[in-house]
Amino acid sequence: MPTELAYLADFDSAYRQRFRARVVGRPPGAVVLDRTYFYPTGGGQPCDWGWIRRPTGGAIRITEVRRDGAVVVHRYRGAPELAREFVFGTEVDAEIDWDRRYAHMRLHSGQHLLSGLIFARTGRRTLKASLDSARATIDLDSPLAASEAPALQEDLNRFVRENRPLRIRTVARAEWERDRSGRASGLTLAPGIDPVRLIEIDGLDSCPCGGTHVRSAGEIARAVVVPLSPTGERWALSLEAESPSTRPG
Numbered sequence: 001m002p003t004e005l006a007y008l009a010d011f012d013s014a015y016r017q018r019f020r021a022r023v024v025g026r027p028p029g030a031v032v033l034d035r036t037y038f039y040p041t042g043g044g045q046p047c048d049w050g051w052i053r054r055p056t057g058g059a060i061r062i063t064e065v066r067r068d069g070a071v072v073v074h075r076y077r078g079a080p081e082l083a084r085e086f087v088f089g090t091e092v093d094a095e096i097d098w099d100r101r102y103a104h105m106r107l108h109s110g111q112h113l114l115s116g117l118i119f120a121r122t123g124r125r126t127l128k129a130s131l132d133s134a135r136a137t138i139d140l141d142s143p144l145a146a147s148e149a150p151a152l153q154e155d156l157n158r159f160v161r162e163n164r165p166l167r168i169r170t171v172a173r174a175e176w177e178r179d180r181s182g183r184a185s186g187l188t189l190a191p192g193i194d195p196v197r198l199i200e201i202d203g204l205d206s207c208p209c210g211g212t213h214v215r216s217a218g219e220i221a222r223a224v225v226v227p228l229s230p231t232g233e234r235w236a237l238s239l240e241a242e243s244p245s246t247r248p249g
């Protein structure tokens with residue numbers, strides 16, 4: 001039975017912090033649910049952490065979430081007895097570690113914004129992007145002088161200040177292949193993905209992505225553009241300060 005990737009549906013789903021689901025598997029050291037809002041490691045975005053409540057009280061701490069074929073495996077920390085109550089069919093309450101998830105959302109959207117701005121300003125595409133809890137890193141298809149950083153920072157600040165919206169659009173792969181406009185900042189798409197989930201930034205960029213994102217650029221808040229490699233291919237975006245949390249799920 002495949003796990004429903006409930007966090008994918010729309011922006012509201014990405015903000016969901018608590019949910020109910022049913023246990024459908026218990027591989028050693030892990031729990032499989034019929035649906036999940038936990039993001040599993042993939043696409044350059046690290047997994048969520050969090051908790052799954054035990055029916056009789058207390059919770060197991062989820063410290064690793066990954067896809068295994070069609071299911072999502074939630075690995076917990078501690079002794080196997082902790083999960084004894086999670087028998088097949090049990091309904092459980094789960095909670096996402098929101099500070100970690102929200103930092104990932106802000107960084108991931110910030111990375112798309114930075115990739116889009118670099119493409120708009122210089123025509124350079126992003127070949128690879130990844131993030132940890134502190135910063136998003138991109139590799140460009142050709143070097144970009146560090147002296148471009150202030151201008152990129154200014155562009156980024158303007159999008160944040162104007163609180164430009166992001167959109168999620170799902171299109172057939174054939175349509176995406178046809179309409180690959182010059183606005184797309186890069187990132188090639190693996191074969192077999194159809195339909196294609198696009199993250200669009202108002203008037204700037206449209207990029208295939210299965211990650212979790214903020215609704216608008218204002219939420220990225222204070223982010224700093226940093227040239228990383230001396231040769232100019234690698235750039236990063238770091239979060240300077242937490243923006244106030246919005247909307248508990």
Ligand SMILES: [Zn+2]
Pocket residue numbers: 043108112208209210211
């Ligand atoms: Zn992405």
